[in-house]
Amino acid sequence: MKIAIAGKGGVGKTTIAAWLGDFLARNGHDVYLVDADTALSLGQASGLEREQLPQPLVLRTDLVTERIGSGFMHLNPEVGDLPGDLAVDLPVGLADSGRDGAGRKRLLVMGTVTGAGGGCACGANSLLKALLAHLVLEAREWVIVDLEAGVEHLGRGTVAAVDGLVVVSEPSRRGLDTAAEIARLALGLGLKRQALVLNRHQGQAEPPDIAGLPPLAASIPVLPSLTARQLTSGSVLELEERSSLIDPLCRDILAALK
Numbered sequence: 001m002k003i004a005i006a007g008k009g010g011v012g013k014t015t016i017a018a019w020l021g022d023f024l025a026r027n028g029h030d031v032y033l034v035d036a037d038t039a040l041s042l043g044q045a046s047g048l049e050r051e052q053l054p055q056p057l058v059l060r061t062d063l064v065t066e067r068i069g070s071g072f073m074h075l076n077p078e079v080g081d082l083p084g085d086l087a088v089d090l091p092v093g094l095a096d097s098g099r100d101g102a103g104r105k106r107l108l109v110m111g112t113v114t115g116a117g118g119g120c121a122c123g124a125n126s127l128l129k130a131l132l133a134h135l136v137l138e139a140r141e142w143v144i145v146d147l148e149a150g151v152e153h154l155g156r157g158t159v160a161a162v163d164g165l166v167v168v169s170e171p172s173r174r175g176l177d178t179a180a181e182i183a184r185l186a187l188g189l190g191l192k193r194q195a196l197v198l199n200r201h202q203g204q205a206e207p208p209d210i211a212g213l214p215p216l217a218a219s220i221p222v223l224p225s226l227t228a229r230q231l232t233s234g235s236v237l238e239l240e241e242r243s244s245l246i247d248p249l250c251r252d253i254l255a256a257l258k
Contacts (some may be wrong), residue, residue: 004165007168014039020250021033034143089106091237092104110128173209184211220249
């Protein structure tokens with residue numbers, strides 16, 4: 001199954017991507033986590049130290065030149081070997097039974113075209129889109145893509161092949177308006193299976209009736225253990241609330257996309 005996660009900045013997309021990836025790996029699934037957000041923080045959220053993070057693909061000018069070319073560009077570059085060559089392994093949490101999770105969890109750091117430096121980024125953009133298309137269309141593993149706001153990273157054919165879109169919002173009118181706009185854009189590209197996750201939702205009130213807003217799949221309150229560690233660790237895993245809250249909400253999200 002291939003899942004894209006979108007929403008405006010700071011609403012918790014990366015946290016939810018890390019939770020879903022770890023939940024799946026602990027339950028025996030092989031997972032690719034793809035960091036395509038500007039902040040590039042999915043690796044740290046998933047348990048890597050900053051010095052362990054790989055260089056974003058968008059900054060690999062040697063690889064871009066090799067696969068795309070520097071004159072006439074190859075618009076359909078060969079990328080089938082890149083996931084295995086460029087991905088780094090992520091730690092997998094212990095299953096509730098105490099045994100190690102059987103799945104493998106790997107990170108691909110894509111970067112964004114805006115982070116590619118000055119000048120034309122056409123080659124880097126083409127390589128990013130080709131690799132995402134390969135993962136979505138051909139990879140046998142689960143794939144979770146942490147996107148920027150919107151679905152611009154995914155071309156029309158690629159986004160239509162994604163199995164589901166998780167739209168994350170904070171409980172505010174501005175956040176929900178952005179979520180609805182993202183959902184409408186994705187629907188226009190053919191992505192029909194969508195779910196809304198409302199993060200930092202302290203009350204029980206349902207979100208307002210906004211045209212295009214996906215059905216609510218999960219509400220997440222402020223988590224005391226996550227708040228307590230935010231200044232000392234980038235990881236969002238192995239929290240006290242994992243069994244009681246985080247794992248059940250992962251099940252709810254996945255069930256909403258079936």
